[in-house]
Amino acid sequence: MTKEDIRKSVREGYAKVARQQCSCCGPSPSCCGSTETVDTIAQKLGYSEEDLAEIPEGANLGLGCGNPVALASLKPGETVLDLGAGPGFDCFLAARRVGETGKVIGVDMTPEMLTRARETARKGDIRNVEFRLGEIEHLPVADNSVDVIISNCVINLSPDKPQVFREAFRVLKPGGRLMISDTVILRPLPEFLQQSVEAWVGCVSGAMRKQEYIDTIEAAGFRDVQIVKETPFSLDCVLNDPMARAVAGNLQVPARKEVEDRLASVLINAIKR
Numbered sequence: 296m297t298k299e300d301i302r303k304s305v306r307e308g309y310a311k312v313a314r315q316q317c318s319c320c321g322p323s324p325s326c327c328g329s330t331e332t333v334d335t336i337a338q339k340l341g342y343s344e345e346d347l348a349e350i351p352e353g354a355n356l357g358l359g360c361g362n363p364v365a366l367a368s369l370k371p372g373e374t375v376l377d378l379g380a381g382p383g384f385d386c387f388l389a390a391r392r393v394g395e396t397g398k399v400i401g402v403d404m405t406p407e408m409l410t411r412a413r414e415t416a417r418k419g420d421i422r423n424v425e426f427r428l429g430e431i432e433h434l435p436v437a438d439n440s441v442d443v444i445i446s447n448c449v450i451n452l453s454p455d456k457p458q459v460f461r462e463a464f465r466v467l468k469p470g471g472r473l474m475i476s477d478t479v480i481l482r483p484l485p486e487f488l489q490q491s492v493e494a495w496v497g498c499v500s501g502a503m504r505k506q507e508y509i510d511t512i513e514a515a516g517f518r519d520v521q522i523v524k525e526t527p528f529s530l531d532c533v534l535n536d537p538m539a540r541a542v543a544g545n546l547q548v549p550a551r552k553e554v555e556d557r558l559a560s561v562l563i564n565a566i567k568r
């Protein structure tokens with residue numbers, strides 16, 4: 296798989312998800328298996344009922360693996376950048392926290408996701424959020440211009456993670472914070488998953504080893520890199536959820552538990568000094 300093959304597959308996978316009409320937010324049977332709605336899953340990931348009530352309908356597609364906004368200590372007036380904003384879930388939450396004097400920029404490389412996110416912002420008359428088309432390896436954002444970077448289950452999808460963290464460092468102001476949620480590998484995955492493009496698109500095989508991930512953030516220049524929360528990874532949303540299946544294609548995992556034990560979801564905090 297070349298870097299371009301990976302980007303193309305990731306973009307195609309998330310374009311399919313963005314085009315789905317199911318909002319997943321209603322009381323009807325959920326998109327995420329037979330019993331759980333994306334809201335229930337979001338609550339398990341650390342979002343409160345108030346968070347979920349605040350965001351406009353259609354912004355939560357159940358694509359995250361944590362809640363970076365909760366721990367980002369956002370203040371009114373700050374500028375926030377969301378790497379891989381998708382349908383805008385965390386952007387809309389952050390927009391409430393930074394208020395009218397602040398600003399949120401969501402970057403995503405999938406045009407269909409941007410169309411969906413922009414439409415949601417328009418319908419909700421949310422004016423302090425802007426969605427920009429771009430790759431997180433080449434951010435369409437000025438140097439030293441952002442107070443806080445958030446990202447939720449995206450960096451594992453990048454074929455060039457060192458470049459993502461170098462770009463994050465470039466655009467943050469001195470003293471700026473990085474608060475990201477992502478999947479990491481605790482022990483090597485089975486060979487068949489390592490080679491699977493579907494598993495990469497499904498946020499599994501693109502993940503880095505935990506220590507390598509931390510080292511990569513430090514190598515980009517960040518200081519005080521800490522894992523503030525670590526939770527078991529669940530394949531449920533990749534395998535049970537029709538939305539996720541649209542991303543992960545026909546990914547077959549015979550021994551789920553065996554695979555889940557090799558992965559974790561982490562929330563990581565770092566500072567640009």
Ligand SMILES: C[S@@+](CC[C@H](N)C(=O)[O-])C[C@H]1O[C@@H](n2cnc3c(N)ncnc32)[C@H](O)[C@@H]1O
Nearest residue numbers: 309358359379380381403404405430431447452
């Ligand atoms: C798993 S979804 C997460 C979306 C969002 N953060 C959320 O929690 O709802 C991954 C998103 O990242 C975007 N993405 C993946 N790789 C990217 C890259 N290299 N540059 C920009 N966007 C990327 C995809 O288009 C998709 O919208």
